[in-house]
Amino acid sequence: MHTPIPLDVFADLACPWCFIGHRRLAAALAGVPEGTFALRHRSFELQPQLPPEGMPMEAFVRARFGPDERIEERFAFVEAEGRRSGIAFGFASMPKAAHTRVAHRAVALAREQDFESQALDALYTAYFCEGLDITSADTVVACLAEAGLPEPGVLAAELPAGDGEEAVAEDEAIAIQIRVTAVPVVVAGRRIGFQGAQEPEVYARFLAQAPAQLAS
Numbered sequence: 001m002h003t004p005i006p007l008d009v010f011a012d013l014a015c016p017w018c019f020i021g022h023r024r025l026a027a028a029l030a031g032v033p034e035g036t037f038a039l040r041h042r043s044f045e046l047q048p049q050l051p052p053e054g055m056p057m058e059a060f061v062r063a064r065f066g067p068d069e070r071i072e073e074r075f076a077f078v079e080a081e082g083r084r085s086g087i088a089f090g091f092a093s094m095p096k097a098a099h100t101r102v103a104h105r106a107v108a109l110a111r112e113q114d115f116e117s118q119a120l121d122a123l124y125t126a127y128f129c130e131g132l133d134i135t136s137a138d139t140v141v142a143c144l145a146e147a148g149l150p151e152p153g154v155l156a157a158e159l160p161a162g163d164g165e166e167a168v169a170e171d172e173a174i175a176i177q178i179r180v181t182a183v184p185v186v187v188a189g190r191r192i193g194f195q196g197a198q199e200p201e202v203y204a205r206f207l208a209q210a211p212a213q214l215a216s
Contacts, residue, residue, distance in 0.1 A: 004038035005214060008193075010175055010185040011120075012046045013100045013107075013134060016078050016089060019124040021184040021197035023085040026117065028203035036211065037188070041111075041120055043104035043171040044183045050099040054135045060097035081197075082128075093131045103127075103134040104171075105164030106144065106155065113150045122147035189214040 009025065011018035029037065050060075065071055075091045082089045103123050110119035126132040126143045133139050137159040145152035158164065178187070186203075187193035188210040198206075 002035060004035055005189050005211060006187075007037040007039045008042050008174075008187045008190070009039065010042040010044045010171070010180050010187070011183045012044050013103045013120070013123050013127060014098045015046055015183055016082065016128060017197040018184045019087060019128055020078075020081055020085050021186075022120060022124060023087060024197065024200045025186065025203050026121075027085075027200055028207055031204060032207050037207070039117065041107055041116055042174065043100075043108070043168040044175050044180060044185075045100055045104070045172065046183065047097065047099065048101075050097060052099050052101070052135060054096040054098045054133070057094050057096050087125075088129050090129050090131060094128070095131055096133065096135075098127060098134050100134065101168065102137055102159065103140055104168045105162075106137075106140045106159060108164040108167035108171075109155055109158050110144060110149060111167075113154070115144070115149050118147055119144050119149065 009022070011022065029039065055063075061071060065074075068074075075089075079089045079091070107116060107119045107123065110116055122143055123134055123140065126139070127134045132143060134143075137156075141152055141156045141159065144155060149155060182195060184197055185193060185195045186206070188206070192210060192213055194202075194206065
């Protein structure tokens with residue numbers, strides 16, 4: 001029986017390009033025979049220095065970009081790219097820049113319920129489109145329950161207990177080992193990959209060529 005090829009995606013839930021890449025990769029995977037790849041989200045924190053409760057968005061943007069007159073232009077470009085992938089970014093209504101550790105732990109725990117990709121999409125949408133606070137364990141649990149997580153009560157008990165921390169730490173250790181410094185990064189078979197939210201046809205071409213490249 002064919003063994004699925006590991007397909008690791010390093011991403012941060014507070015990265016708009018990771019959300020775009022997530023949607024585009026999902027669309028490309030829909031055209032690949034089932035069982036070809038074993039998709040796994042790998043946690044990565046772009047802003048680990050943020051306080052656990054996050055930071056007001058306006059203050060974060062000022063600190064990150066300074067007096068950049070092109071901020072609105074930057075956001076408009078991301079919004080336009082998002083619309084091409086069915087994403088309605090709502091940057092203007094986002095109250096805070098999120099520390100994503102809790103959200104990453106939730107995705108790791110949702111994986112145990114075979115709900116990883118759905119959890120990712122739900123949390124990306126909650127943060128970027130609905131302006132919800134994904135630093136809050138209660139909000140994260142409610143969001144995933146609404147998205148259809150099979151056992152939200154289990155997650156509600158696990159998150160406050162610190163469960164999922166080991167999985168996130170392992171992902172971030174792997175990222176350091178393979179020198180991931182910016183996300184999204186897609187790696188197939190632990191050997192070949194690329195960085196950045198690519199066009200849908202780039203994802204499709206990569207997925208089509210990966211099995212032969214890994215076999216050579």
